[in-house]
Amino acid sequence: MTPDISIKKVVYIIFLGRETNREGELHAFIDGLNDDEKAHLVAIAWVGRGAFDAEDYDEAVATAYAEATTPTADYLLGMPHLSENLEQGLEELDIDVTEAEEDFFDR
Template identity: 40%
Template sequence: MDIAIDRVTDLVIRLRAVEVKEGMTDPASGSNPIDDGSVDILVSGTDYATEDELRSMIDGLNDDERADLLALFYVGRDDMEPEEWRDAVRFAREREAAGEGAATTILRTPIASELLEEGLASLGITPDLSDA
């Protein structure tokens, strides 16, 4: 695998932070978010990744790393078996070339962090996610 496990782990932790955020609980309240203390979101702060930051992180990976990340996602989603790793990477490269890249695919999936973890586990890799 061309992507470092630590890099995948960092992405999983950051994805978790984004996945737990809720949408607005009262979108038609008509009140001012400042007056409400911004209670319409679960978590807000500079320590939490936004989707834009995650997209930048994923897009900042080199081609081989992005292909591996997407292949992990496919294996975790049971689209492919761990024994088909090379095929998964090849398919991931094809998806990237077709414009359905890793960032788009991963960020539009609500349980992406779980799928990446399952992909690693399927390959026999147990990352340290104790900081999550």
């Protein structure tokens, strides 16, 4: 299954997550995502941290919807190594981020 969130948005979240003074901006950006994007973002992070295998991505998304009891931004910002988990999740899902990174960094 292909994530129902723009890879450019995920790359942006990874970038903001690495910037120590951007937590407020990151929180607001995640809050602005729709429910589908939030569930897919959480699922990517879970795959990256090893809670789900890439082949169980659909199950991870369904679990993210079912267990969304706290605001997604609060949950993700409380996750140690968020940026690394997202990067690893994209890699595990075999998603090439080269174009998204080039678009983001060539601004």
